[in-house]
Amino acid sequence: MSVTESIRKEAAEQLAAYISRRENSIPDILEKMEAFRIQHATETPSLSPVVQQIGIWKEEHGTGAYVRDKKQMGEWIKWASQHRISLTTDNKRILLTGESVARGSFYGNEYAPAAVIEHVLSSVAGGEFEVTDLAKSGMEPDEMRSVLKSAAVLQPAMVVIMAGNNFFYKLYGGFLNTRLASDLPVDEISCKWLKEKVDNALSLIVKDFLQYLQELFVQRGVPVLFVIPAFNLADWKVTAHETSTPVLSAGDTALWEQLWNAAREAHKQQDYAGVQKWCDQLLQMDDTQPSIYELMGEAAMAAGHWDEARKYLEAARDYTLLFRSVGKPRILSIVYHTLLSEAKKYGIHTLDLASLLARNTDISIPGRNFFMDYCHMNMAGIQLSMAAVTAAIAEQLQIPVDDPEVFYQHAAAVVPSPEATCMAHIYAAIHNAHYGQEYPIVRFHIEQAFKAVPTLTASFCRSYVDMASRRLASPLTRSFSDLFNNLDAGIDKYPEAVFHPVNGKLLDLILTDAMNDVLEEAGEITSGELSALRLSEHAVEQHQEVDLLESFYSRSTYDYFPEQSEYYISRNVRSEFNFFSRATDTLILKIVYRSKHALGGNIKLVLNGRPLYDQLPAAAHWISDALHIPANDLQPGLNKLEIQWPGTIYQPPLEAVLTMRDVLDVLSPVRGELHYLTLAVSK
Known part of the structure; x- marks a missing residue:
């Protein structure tokens, strides 16, 4: 046996013994494997040189540089567009990494936070500094650790990290599949219990990441600044999938609906004392519903009660993460407070963007004045934040500055082109609409785009409205080609805007209405064009049959529950479907449904806000029925069909929960399922 084989055998035996000890977790085992690899690296011959990688940049041997790896070209869009990163530089290097906030989402590479930081540093300290941008859209903690470990070879003078929004995504893997330490009776499960588990897990993730930064950089004398992102409390709304009717008895479910309707009506009438009164009663029934906190x-x-408003809106933001849907990036309170309280212990400096933005807005609660969506900032937000980041860098690296105001003055001098501003707002409108936001904020972004470049806004929106309203898959439409060939639109920077998922195309009613209304008011299109197009493409009378379970009619957003099903499922007491009709003929609605957890009761159908059928029996087995809808119950154009599932259910047939996924089924049970739901002209 050779020396190398002997070493490998010894390492394998040690590793096997280590794995066999049950007290060692998977991360412990992986860490031990890495330790074994490092320990024997010099003793194991290599047939080819080890290729180093920093994100998408691959070491180019003999040049002293890293270049973008062509094998990862599909990932390039998520990173900075810099093709080459030099291993060494005559300047002091600032290393910036983080999530999409650090990328300057929606602006593409033309206007990135790293560029603003570099401009300000160059302005106050000459050409002594350069910023290497290693931020990536969608980056999660594990990938960030890997990037930072590789990037240490770049010998940065300082490291800046903008992260925290994506930390909770780490929970969607192992956490949800975690087997509980002991079987837990169903009646001991609650949203409060789950929230505590989530917070504990996230706190450990943050502390572990901070410790890693300390060992990798701080202990080597490299200062680290952790920039904690902010959240759009004022404008980002809780989506339909992020809240649900709690599991209650029949009487309590009816009371819940009554109180909730009363609270919303009081809000509509600007009766804020009434809102508080009704919401207080709702919170006594279930204090984990984000929509209640949002209304308050x-x-x-x-x-004008800003401190109180902040408290409620932060609670709404936090309680969305109970796995009712695959959440959007956000800085949760537990992540925020853990970073603020723990970073100093690891020698890491922090910059709190939420406090910074609050100090610079009239109402102390930031909204569309600084944000494009839930967490991504607009030009004003980027300028203000990067001025503060650069000031913190200057303080740590002892760069002399006479007047602190110069940081913002230089940051404000960096602006995107009108075309980049225009398309950033259009893409923000699309993103807001695709993730459950309402007409006013979607229209706001279209209006901002039109102010920036009217002609570009008009041409893009005209093509998008046509493409989205067609039954054809988006890439097969002529309008898609028009969008793709519009170089000013920069589709390559945000392809998700037009590449609807396979079998997941949306009608984008809110978005196309906003686009259409802005163009119509500007005289760019004539009235009635969109209505006529929708009828010609989607009216039931135009087709042999319309399947309401298609994404066109059954979905309005890309929000979804993290656990999918082979059937259409509803975890809320209401399911909504849109369809178009000329209201000239009686239609027949065919339905195959079940409500397997219902405790009696009936399923009700409501059409355009009016009762249609209320005697469909709820049952655990599949039921098939055919129902007629008279022409006089229809309205020309858009119609809304609502299925109301029984409010009373029993818990899923589990004596005890075994994994976190079981917990989700207990807290957000399936109210109803549909196997078939079609409309056709009655013959």
């Missing part, structure tokens, strides 16, 4: 926060804002 909006009422407090309207009354």
